[in-house]
Amino acid sequence: MSDFPAATSRSASANPGAADPPSRLRRVAMYALLGVLVGGSIVAIVRDDKSGRELWPFSAFPMYSNRPGWISRSHRVFGVLREDPTREIPLIADEYLYPIEHSRFYMAIRRMEESGRDRDQALAAALRETLERYEANRKAGRHHGPALRAVRLYELQYRLDPWARNRDRADERRLLAEVAAP
């Protein structure tokens, strides 16, 4: 690659007036791209939907844009073990939910819960698909989790502790939906 010395050599810097300007076509293309980027970003920032309905690839980047309280409610899916129905494991690891990431999986669940009509059918279908995908991934060796007989969606409530001493046990737990394997 012989062009590095030429690009920074004394001869090049001694004659900077010889620099090539961009072609007109490329300037038009660059301005068009810039216009789309800035215009789309302004629309996304003005619209700023915190629920995740973004105008991808434009976004208002609403990270940590709400006022959280010390009492936290979250909805999480648990799997009921096939070998021991009294035991449950939380489905929060990415490999259990593959190929959807944890954050987008629960974003989708939350959106289904908020949808008024067809809420129960949508949730049941999503939970059934989650169970089937978990088992398919387990059989394919993509994760080493236990076999499941059912999945349950719970609402969990925590009073957050500054030392996180209660991180493993929710103060309240309410069953919202359950789907069993056929």
Added chain:
Amino acid sequence: MSRAALLLPKLREPWNRFWFAPASPTNLGFCRILFYGGVLFITWIDYSALADMGGAFWRPIWWFRLLGFPQPSREILQAVQLIWRLALAASCVGILTRTATAVAFFLGTYLLGLQYCFGGSGHSRIILVWAMASLALSRCGDALSVDRWIRGRRGAPAPRLGGEYRWPPRLVWVAMACAFFGAGVSKLHHVGLDWVSSDGLAVYLVRANYPLVRDADPPMLDWGLWLARHPWICRALAAGSLAVETLFPLALFSRRLRPIIVIGAFLMQLGITAVLGPNFDTFMWSYIFWVPWDRVAGRVLGSVTRWRPQPLVPRGQRLGVRRGSASVPGD
């Protein structure tokens, strides 16, 4: 004449200088190699698994709906991701660079967008789309590429300094400025200055340590619990991050503030990953566009060979502007 009409010619010069001041093709070549190499590594996942998803989670994003793209089959996704990876590799080393970067942009935008058709969209990888678009429109293969090596063997002269090589990294700067500014405005819009004065950041830091509460990956460290017990540190961090986000566009215009703001934003994202959890890998990789690689390489070469790189424009002198040219005094 109105005041705006008088102001426009004055703005024209700094505008053209910002975008089209002569720059080395080597810097853009370094950016191309690092960017595509990094993207190839960071985005190496099996996109074809998305074909096995059932319909319960299928919720296409707006332009998938607009263009009528259905959920693709596994065979199609396997072919698309293979071509995308080949295009990324070709863009990295600079083989058929124009074609490779264009293919990398279109297929990459499709595959990254497809991920967000299941569940909900995320914004961590948006920056890749704009960087790929910028490089696809540029002459990033003019230096440090196999294409250039072949042209050199055929007797083509080495590329000169040019305005062609200035704007592509700067467009990525603008994309990053839009992202940070949007994040800052969003906090002010939804929470206001309470985001700084309340204990909101302390709550987020504690939440990140609850596996069944947090919305992101687990944090690398549990230092957030210690920080959360010191309200004034949390408020100072909240004020600092809000300032970096909302003031980030100043990094585009002020050479003095640029290193402070850009390094501040980098450290902020590193800190967020460490104590709150979200992974900014692709976004943080895009900071390579802020580094003057040709100068870094010149320094490294200079320290080895005692050769000192010369400044583009000698101190106290300004570049001449050719009539009708967009190349203006050096930045």
